[in-house]
Structures are given as C-alpha cells and as structure tokens.
Amino acid sequence: MRNYRHSVSLDISKCKGCTTCLKRCPTEAIRIRDGHAQINSDRCIDCGECIKVCPHKAKRAVHDSLKDMKNYTVTVALPAPALYGQFNNLTNIDYIIDGLGKVGFDYVFEVACAAEMVSAYTRTYLGRDGVSKPVISSACPVITRMIGMNFPYLADHIMPLLPPVEIAAKLARDAAAREHPELSPTEIGVFLISPCPAKVSYVKNGFAGDKNNIDRVISVRDVYFALLDVMKNGSIPEGTSSAGMIGIGWATTGGESSAVFNDRYLAADGIENCIRVLEQIDNEDFTDLDFIELNACSGGCVGGAMTVANPYIAGARLGSLKRYLPVSPNRPADGDIPDYCFSDGEVHYDGGYTLSSDRNEAMRMMSEIESITAGLPGIDCGSCGAPTCEAFAEDIVKNETNADECTIIMRELFHECIERRRKELLSEKIGSSKPKNGAEVDSKK
Amino acid sequence: MSENVTFHFDVDGENFSSAGEASVLVKKKLRQLGISPEIIRRVSIAMYEGEINMVIHAEGGSADVTVTDKEVAIVLSDRGPGIPDVSLAMQEGYSTARDNIRALGFGAGMGLPNMKKYTDSMEIETKLGVGTTITMKVKLS
Incomplete structure (x- = not known):
C-alpha cells in the first residue's frame, strides 16, 4: 500500500541514532542513516513499539488535539x-x-x-x-x-x-x-x-x-x-x-x-x-x-x-x-x-518485502544477499544501521548502503592494516640498524 | 535463464518450540522473491509438517530449499530410524508418535498426508536404521 499515512514520527534533533528502535521494530522498517533513524513507510505498521522503547523520546505519535x-x-x-x-x-x-x-x-x-x-x-x-x-x-x-x-x-x-x-x-x-x-x-x-x-x-x-x-x-x-x-x-x-x-x-x-x-x-x-x-x-x-x-x-x-x-x-x-x-x-x-x-475494508496482500517485481532480478538479488550475508560477522549488532546482518546485505544489494558500514569488518581491516604497518616499520627500523637480518623479518610475512 | 537460489537450514532435534523456525524463514525468503501467497503457504505447511516429523522421529535433520524459475524444491534429510512401511505411514491418522508427544498436540497422523496434499510431487527415500530423505516440489505456475 503506497502513500500510507503514518502516525509515528521522528524528532531528528532528539534522535541520537542509537540502535534501540532498530532492534525492536517487528517489521524491520527502521534504518539508521546519517546518524538518525528513518522509518520505511511501506513497512511500518504503526505498532508504536519504537515510541515506547526510544530512550531519547525522539519518536512521537502524531494525533489530533x-x-x-x-x-x-x-x-x-x-x-x-x-x-x-x-x-x-x-x-x-x-x-x-x-x-x-x-x-x-x-x-x-x-x-x-x-x-x-x-x-x-x-x-x-x-x-x-x-x-x-x-x-x-x-x-x-x-x-x-x-x-x-x-x-x-x-x-x-x-x-x-x-x-x-x-x-x-x-x-x-x-x-x-x-x-x-x-x-x-x-x-x-x-x-x-x-x-x-x-x-x-x-x-x-x-x-x-x-x-x-x-x-x-x-x-x-x-x-x-x-x-x-x-x-x-x-x-x-x-x-x-x-x-x-x-x-x-x-x-x-x-x-x-x-x-x-x-x-x-x-x-x-x-x-x-x-x-x-x-x-x-x-x-x-x-x-x-x-x-x-x-x-x-x-x-x-x-x-x-x-x-x-x-x-x-x-x-x-x-x-x-x-x-x-x-x-x-x-x-x-x-x-x-x-x-x-459489517466492514467494507478488505485486507490485501501488499507484497511490501518483494525485492523486485521481476522474478529473475529478485532471484539474482537473493543470491547476492545470501553470499554477502555469509561473509558478514552474523552478530546483528546494528552498528551499520540495519537491524540484522541479513538486512544489511539486502540494503547493500538494493544500493541503499555500502559494505564499509560494517564496523566489525572495518575493525578487522583496521587491525590488519596496523599490524602490517607495524611490521613494515619494524623491519625498516631493524633493517636500518642490522641490515643482515632485515630479509629474515620480512619473510615471516 | 535465471540462477537458482538454495537455502540451507539445520533443524534442531532437541527443541519442540523451535520446530517450524525454518519454515518461517523460508516464508520470508519466498515473499522477498515475490512468490504468490498461495504457493508460499503450500511450501510453508509442507515444510512445517516435515520439520515437526524430523523433530519427533529423527532428532532433527536438515532442510534444503531450492527455488528455480519453475518450482520450489524442498529436501528434508534425517538420520533417523527410517519408515518401515511407507504406505501405512501415508495413511491419514496413522502415527507412531509416543504418547508424551501426542500430549503436546503433535502426532495426529496428518504430517505426511498434508505434505503430499500441499505439494505437486513428493518422493520418500528411506532406509531402516539409516535415515529418510523426502523431496517435495511445488510448481510456481
């Protein structure tokens, strides 16, 4: 259902971009982007869970007065x-x-x-x-x-x-x-x-x-x-x-x-x-x-x-x-x-989770999601802004985010870089004082 | 030609309350693929019944679901006791589930008949003392 009018809204100035609402949203409608929460209105069912759990009172119910x-x-x-x-x-x-x-x-x-x-x-x-x-x-x-x-x-x-x-x-x-x-x-x-x-x-x-x-x-x-x-x-x-x-x-x-x-x-x-x-x-x-x-x-x-x-x-x-x-x-x-x-309103299936209206494209995207998910840490920490690693993989495939938002992988890369640089510096240092041993240090990786 | 997608699940035999988790996950994936609700429901019920069977009789097993452009194939494999008489097991209301399992509301003898009813084809390979593999297919069109 498009153009659905929601009654949950966000006060951006109060939102700290924490992952509390992200993790509690039952339809995975929330993402953290640019430091604050965003609600995907196609998925929000107005349950109010995010309003109840927000520690910063940034989520509000919109109603008349x-x-x-x-x-x-x-x-x-x-x-x-x-x-x-x-x-x-x-x-x-x-x-x-x-x-x-x-x-x-x-x-x-x-x-x-x-x-x-x-x-x-x-x-x-x-x-x-x-x-x-x-x-x-x-x-x-x-x-x-x-x-x-x-x-x-x-x-x-x-x-x-x-x-x-x-x-x-x-x-x-x-x-x-x-x-x-x-x-x-x-x-x-x-x-x-x-x-x-x-x-x-x-x-x-x-x-x-x-x-x-x-x-x-x-x-x-x-x-x-x-x-x-x-x-x-x-x-x-x-x-x-x-x-x-x-x-x-x-x-x-x-x-x-x-x-x-x-x-x-x-x-x-x-x-x-x-x-x-x-x-x-x-x-x-x-x-x-x-x-x-x-x-x-x-x-x-x-x-x-x-x-x-x-x-x-x-x-x-x-x-x-x-x-x-x-x-x-x-x-x-x-x-x-x-x-x-008796109610006139019928409940219709809205297919809000479908990756693509083209089945072949949806299959291709699903394969990609599966293979990206396999390489992610699987701890569902939410730091990337998606509620789970799988949702993150889906967002990557949909071009809504970048793989480098994964802080766990970035931390590993960071440590690898530091370690490599440390060895380089070490070999330079040792190499300058004891030139004969330099090659040996290098060969250890 | 589109690529096939396969999902693999381990079905935990220890825990009744987790039986059905794989079918819930498969439902989500099929919705993402834009499969029609009718097909999703048939796959989900067949798979749910199969999962329950693996938990009751075989201490769990594995489920592999492959989606192609023509069908959804579900392969359920376990290393349980095997089925001595398949045609008897296929009869509605026949069950070898123990009383303590029936007390939980399972073991009504509708598992295999429902799996057959909701799928377009079902093959059972079983060997006593070795295990059972059930392959079910649901056509997409």
Whole structure:
C-alpha cells in the first residue's frame, strides 16, 4: 500500500541514532542513516513499539488535539475503556464522563458500550455456517495490517465486523444528528480518545471505507491531563456511564475473547508473540480453536503508546472498577448483526518485502544477499544501521548502503592494516640498524 | 535463464518450540522473491509438517530449499530410524508418535498426508536404521 499515512514520527534533533528502535521494530522498517533513524513507510505498521522503547523520546505519535474541537459546532467524545484505567483512586467512571463534558464535549459515547455489542455479534458470527475458523479479532489495527503484509492467507479469518470504535462513532454521530437536525455532518465532530497511534492511522487511511465516522483521534494522554484539571472539583456526578464488565474488559488482553463465552479461544499480546501465533495458524496449527484475540501491545490496549499509566497497573485498576458493574448492559436484545456493523475494508496482500517485481532480478538479488550475508560477522549488532546482518546485505544489494558500514569488518581491516604497518616499520627500523637480518623479518610475512 | 537460489537450514532435534523456525524463514525468503501467497503457504505447511516429523522421529535433520524459475524444491534429510512401511505411514491418522508427544498436540497422523496434499510431487527415500530423505516440489505456475 503506497502513500500510507503514518502516525509515528521522528524528532531528528532528539534522535541520537542509537540502535534501540532498530532492534525492536517487528517489521524491520527502521534504518539508521546519517546518524538518525528513518522509518520505511511501506513497512511500518504503526505498532508504536519504537515510541515506547526510544530512550531519547525522539519518536512521537502524531494525533489530533483537543483544540480541534473549535472546528465543530457539536462535539462527541468516544473514550476508549483504556482511559478509565489511567486514574489513581478512581471509584466511579461517571467522574470521567462528567469531566469530558467539562473539557468541552457536548456528548460522550463510550467505546466500551459498542464493544459489548460487538461481543454479542461475535457470538452470532461464530455460530454461522461456513465461517473460516479460527476467527481472528478485527479490533487491533496493527494486527490486521500485519496480516495484510505477511499473512495474506489469513485475511479471510479476520472477523468482518467493524471494530467497536467505528460502531461507537456511527451510533454517536447518528444520535448527535438526530438531536441537531439543523447541522450538516461536517459540523458534528466525532473525537476518538485513543490509547494507540495505530487507531490514528486506521482513521487517517480510511480503513473503514465509507463507514468511517471518526473525525479526529486524540490521545488518552492529552485527555488524561485535561481531565485531571477538571476532575479536581470533587462534585459527585450523576450516573452517566453505562459501560459494563464486558465492555471495560476489552481494554485488557483476554477481555474480548472471554466475552465470546466459548472455551476454544486464544488471547495473546505483544507484537512478537502475536506474530508467532499468526505463523502457527498460518501453518494450520491450532485447528481446534474458534476465536483468536491478538493485541499488538503488551497487556492489551492499556499498553498503547498514547497512554500514561503502566499497562498492568491500569489493568488492575480496571479490574476493580468493573467488579461491581453489570455484565453487559449494552448487549442488543437479539444477536442479529445489523448491516452497518459489517466492514467494507478488505485486507490485501501488499507484497511490501518483494525485492523486485521481476522474478529473475529478485532471484539474482537473493543470491547476492545470501553470499554477502555469509561473509558478514552474523552478530546483528546494528552498528551499520540495519537491524540484522541479513538486512544489511539486502540494503547493500538494493544500493541503499555500502559494505564499509560494517564496523566489525572495518575493525578487522583496521587491525590488519596496523599490524602490517607495524611490521613494515619494524623491519625498516631493524633493517636500518642490522641490515643482515632485515630479509629474515620480512619473510615471516 | 535465471540462477537458482538454495537455502540451507539445520533443524534442531532437541527443541519442540523451535520446530517450524525454518519454515518461517523460508516464508520470508519466498515473499522477498515475490512468490504468490498461495504457493508460499503450500511450501510453508509442507515444510512445517516435515520439520515437526524430523523433530519427533529423527532428532532433527536438515532442510534444503531450492527455488528455480519453475518450482520450489524442498529436501528434508534425517538420520533417523527410517519408515518401515511407507504406505501405512501415508495413511491419514496413522502415527507412531509416543504418547508424551501426542500430549503436546503433535502426532495426529496428518504430517505426511498434508505434505503430499500441499505439494505437486513428493518422493520418500528411506532406509531402516539409516535415515529418510523426502523431496517435495511445488510448481510456481
């Protein structure tokens, strides 16, 4: 996919060109060139891993701002349930819903409520005939993009339902439009409060196709700080949150799949673990599973790069927040899946790793890569700017770098040069004082 | 005429969790060569099943994958016990895997049948007490 709009950006002035992000990027999308990181946008899946690991805070998530509210007559906030886990000592979600009003939003529609609907529809979908199992959750946009890049065969295992954020956006927009028939759609601003940059890309690239109803994506972090200011007032708000246990559970790994009410599920998190699971399903392992929940972030959505709290602490807080809530108050009366909940966007194989569109040329390049790799030290140190020696060989063959960037080989050459020069100097010296022995020293190499 | 490319992998017999690593690496190489997803999947499943077999029955072995302009050839060689009755081993559901291996979810007796199913040709050379070499080919067009 060309011209993909990413939501991870680099502040060159802060980047020291260290190899931390280079080594952690799951798609090998990063190279260090001219002393700083470069992201190959064809390969970046917006997982946010580089943002999380950067020791110099040079990587940032690009997202909209609360100030963008002024562009709309009416605004709706869609808080992801991960937001609720950010606050210490929060006893009631109503404080957050109330606070979002004080921050300036006219309406609030909780993503957790839509998540409960999606859970009900997932159960219906799993019961249908002819469904390719295991069904893979469509909620994490990093995973769906990963499947498009590397696991094209699994594309028809992805649940064809819109993720909860999109269903929340549709319902919230419709409700706002009903309340304000005088407004045109562009005057209503639907703001997703997202824990991760991947949701920003999902919206900016229109992955929901015509069904995209989200106008702006703002970060849980920005909203957290804005809420801290207004929530201090201490007034006890009315009961405005309607999320239940299942909806809030979606913020942490296992929440979505336990709501399937079926033991044949798997839930994994962390992008590397998810890739391993996908590799195995791709090889037709796990054939007795019905449902697979994969979250690119450790801990689930609470682990997103646009959050504040430690994901496991946030998860523990959510656990106590949801303990006394009803199980699933937003479950639809019947499980029939309405048409608007189906996704238009298909996942396509984009062949982003192909060396050349000409097979013969690709074969020639591959041979060259193999032979160059065999001569490299194989320690994958990253000093050359590529994550592995093999990736370095590929970059050489693609003329994107030079073989002399390998510091290990250069060090060996340097030592050889020094040694040769030392012997030359030695033989000159000995040769000048004891001419008869000069030839003997030389013959030793 | 284009050149052929060969990839060699050692399949470690000690470790079940590493079984399948070679097929993952081959998938990556085939993607780089621009091979279609359908072919990549067939090669990968055949190779994965073969790797698991070598780990279960033969304490590992080696895998050589050669890509030509016409096909992908996979040669799996081991120095295991050999297969006493190939036609029996080819039957779906037949397995000699021990119970402790079945407990790990392997040994369903689908390895060899799947390898045959996903490839265009498969030849088995086996000698009791010496080892087994399986050659599989998947046509590119």
